[in-house]
Amino acid sequence: MPTILPLRHQPPLPLDRLIRRDPPGAEAIEMDVLIVGAGPAGLACAIELARLGKRERDGGGDMPELNIGVLEKAGSLGEHSLSGSVVNPRAFRELFPELQPSDFPFRQPVPGEAVYFLTEGRAQRMPTPPTMHNSGYYTASICEMVRWLGERAEELGVNIFAGFPADALLVDGSKVRGVRTTASGLDRTGQPGSGYAEPTDLTARITVVAEGTRGALGQAWREWQQVGSPNPQLFALGVKEIWEVKRPLDTVIHTLGWPLPTDAFGGSFFYPLGPSQVALGLVVGLDYHDASLDVHELLQRLKLHPLFRPHLEGGQLVEWGAKTIPEGGYYALPARKSGDGVLFAGDTVGFVDVPSLKGIHYAMQSGMYAARAAYTALKLGDVSGAALSSYDRMIDESYIVADLRRTRNMRLAFKDGLYVGGVKAGLMTVTGGRFPGGRIAMPEDATTPRTTSAPPPFTPDGTLTFSKLDAVFKSGNATRDTIPSHLLVGRDVTAEVADFYSHVCPAGVYERVGDELRVNAPNCIDCKATDVLGPRWTPREGGSGPKYRSM
Ligand SMILES: Cc1cc2nc3c(=O)[nH]c(=O)nc-3n(C[C@H](O)[C@H](O)[C@H](O)COP(=O)(O)OP(=O)(O)OC[C@H]3O[C@@H](n4cnc5c(N)ncnc54)[C@H](O)[C@@H]3O)c2cc1C
Numbered sequence: 001m002p003t004i005l006p007l008r009h010q011p012p013l014p015l016d017r018l019i020r021r022d023p024p025g026a027e028a029i030e031m032d033v034l035i036v037g038a039g040p041a042g043l044a045c046a047i048e049l050a051r052l053g054k055r056e057r058d059g060g061g062d063m064p065e066l067n068i069g070v071l072e073k074a075g076s077l078g079e080h081s082l083s084g085s086v087v088n089p090r091a092f093r094e095l096f097p098e099l100q101p102s103d104f105p106f107r108q109p110v111p112g113e114a115v116y117f118l119t120e121g122r123a124q125r126m127p128t129p130p131t132m133h134n135s136g137y138y139t140a141s142i143c144e145m146v147r148w149l150g151e152r153a154e155e156l157g158v159n160i161f162a163g164f165p166a167d168a169l170l171v172d173g174s175k176v177r178g179v180r181t182t183a184s185g186l187d188r189t190g191q192p193g194s195g196y197a198e199p200t201d202l203t204a205r206i207t208v209v210a211e212g213t214r215g216a217l218g219q220a221w222r223e224w225q226q227v228g229s230p231n232p233q234l235f236a237l238g239v240k241e242i243w244e245v246k247r248p249l250d251t252v253i254h255t256l257g258w259p260l261p262t263d264a265f266g267g268s269f270f271y272p273l274g275p276s277q278v279a280l281g282l283v284v285g286l287d288y289h290d291a292s293l294d295v296h297e298l299l300q301r302l303k304l305h306p307l308f309r310p311h312l313e314g315g316q317l318v319e320w321g322a323k324t325i326p327e328g329g330y331y332a333l334p335a336r337k338s339g340d341g342v343l344f345a346g347d348t349v350g351f352v353d354v355p356s357l358k359g360i361h362y363a364m365q366s367g368m369y370a371a372r373a374a375y376t377a378l379k380l381g382d383v384s385g386a387a388l389s390s391y392d393r394m395i396d397e398s399y400i401v402a403d404l405r406r407t408r409n410m411r412l413a414f415k416d417g418l419y420v421g422g423v424k425a426g427l428m429t430v431t432g433g434r435f436p437g438g439r440i441a442m443p444e445d446a447t448t449p450r451t452t453s454a455p456p457p458f459t460p461d462g463t464l465t466f467s468k469l470d471a472v473f474k475s476g477n478a479t480r481d482t483i484p485s486h487l488l489v490g491r492d493v494t495a496e497v498a499d500f501y502s503h504v505c506p507a508g509v510y511e512r513v514g515d516e517l518r519v520n521a522p523n524c525i526d527c528k529a530t531d532v533l534g535p536r537w538t539p540r541e542g543g544s545g546p547k548y549r550s551m
């Protein structure tokens with residue numbers, strides 16, 4: 001059977017575009033701190049920073065009010081946010097010590113939990129692994145959390161610029177000076193069309209990059225500054241649906257096994273979101289071996305399983321979306337998370353604990369540490385890499401790194417398949433991460449060879465199961481058709497590779513037409529899966545992409 005090596009067909013990162021050495025324009029907007037990304041990490045950073053200043057001024061200190069800006073590529077806050085999400089409230093409590101959990105933007109406490117091993121027709125209840133306990137946590141919509149955090153930030157005087165993607169880091173020597181935004185109103189050929197607005201430069205004493213999973217700026221900075229990590233970052237793709245249901249769900253459910261092949265790592269989640277809504281998602285590691293594996297399609301099949309079908313039948317699909325998750329854990333953390341004039345927080349660094357599927361509280365906590373490091377540096381008037389390395393120290397001594405260290409080899413153990421991985425993961429849990437000793441080395445996802453096969457056909461019924469086209473409609477994506485493509489396709493894309501991309505992309509962006517690849521770029525919902533395995537994603541016109549409301 002023919003095999004595909006994804007890396008062979010992937011274009012290099014467009015470093016010249018993402019790292020810009022030309023000086024900021026004369027009209028550049030000056031800020032003290034500029035934060036890229038209004039997710040949990042970026043907004044927690046903005047709130048903490050504004051609060052530190054206010055506390056000092058209220059106490060009679062002479063630190064002037066900081067000019068803090070947050071750039072977000074979504075047209076309005078939360079529209080590009082997607083998570084499970086079961087939230088550990090720890091970081092919310094630290095950021096808002098004056099509030100009660102009932103004040104936080106959560107849907108409901110976790111009522112109970114269950115883990116099942118699935119075969120095609122059956123669900124076998126398993127003991128809940130310690131890493132998957134969620135008691136004391138809450139189910140939530142990350143879109144709602146982000147909107148709420150944005151309101152708190154604005155109350156504190158933070159400037160939020162939604163619909164302004166950062167296109168590049170502006171640098172001077174080794175120093176990051178700010179960002180350049182994308183242009184908008186370009187026509188299909190990349191020329192200014194009607195409604196053209198040119199890029200804006202924003203300079204800052206400190207730039208905090210909190211752009212989330214598989215961030216283009218973070219990748220570029222690490223490549224430019226040659227910042228490595230013991231293992232490369234690994235990714236999973238999560239496809240998620242929100243359903244309005246007649247039968248409430250009273251348990252947080254996770255499943256392993258079917259419909260995934262045994263040599264793929266992943267599982268599903270099924271969470272209650274109040275009396276009439278549920279969230280259902282499937283997460284699959286992008287180091288799978290079958291070129292025809294299609295996460296969107298597997299989620300559609302999953303809904304037909306007797307564990308899920310009775311809950312969903314008679315209900316209605318409300319929203320659909322997808323996003324990647326950095327899964328490499330402890331050994332994929334970059335050696336430096338700070339540099340001259342710059343700090344990196346949240347998923348762009350890889351602060352996700354995969355065995356527990358948690359990243360939100362780590363993102364927020366790292367954002368808060370970034371704020372503290374930035375504030376001290378600004379007070380001292382020294383924003384050099386040496387001064388900002390206090391952030392690395394805070395992170396290294398924090399519970400974030402301690403938690404990731406405890407599960408350091410767990411995801412990596414599954415490279416040998418579900419059964420061997422499951423046994424190894426059990427031993428790792430018992431020994432607090434000490435078994436097997438040392439690091440399990442992992443290659444980049446794009447270096448895993450894929451075997452092509454002919455998958456059994458699947459026809460969505462339009463009621464319980466949906467095509468990619470219908471799914472993209474449910475993501476709210478209404479990107480204009482005339483936008484230039486923001487996806488960089490490599491050379492040498494054969495018909496088999498085109499097929500592979502069409503399966504990787506949950507949004508139907510790639511199609512094989514004859515032996516050629518067709519790219520429907522406006523469909524893109526910024527999940528970044530093909531940035532990991534194929535064509536590169538680059539920032540595009542603000543407000544493009546999905547318009548999630550309650551993911
Ligand atoms: C399917 C799935 C299920 C998950 N389940 C859970 C769970 O149950 N519990 C949990 O704790 N965690 C979960 N996670 C992980 C969690 O969602 C992330 O760890 C968390 O959202 C990271 O926050 P962040 O702020 O770093 O990144 P994000 O939430 O991704 O926010 C980054 C923001 O930056 C913006 N951005 C990106 N690039 C640019 C740019 N160039 N210019 C301007 N803006 C930009 C994005 O639009 C986005 O709004 C899940 C993740 C997925 C995908």
Ligand code: SF4
Binds near residue numbers: 506507508526527537
């Ligand atoms: S093209 Fe867009 S939607 Fe499709 S996989 Fe790549 S980033 Fe995701």
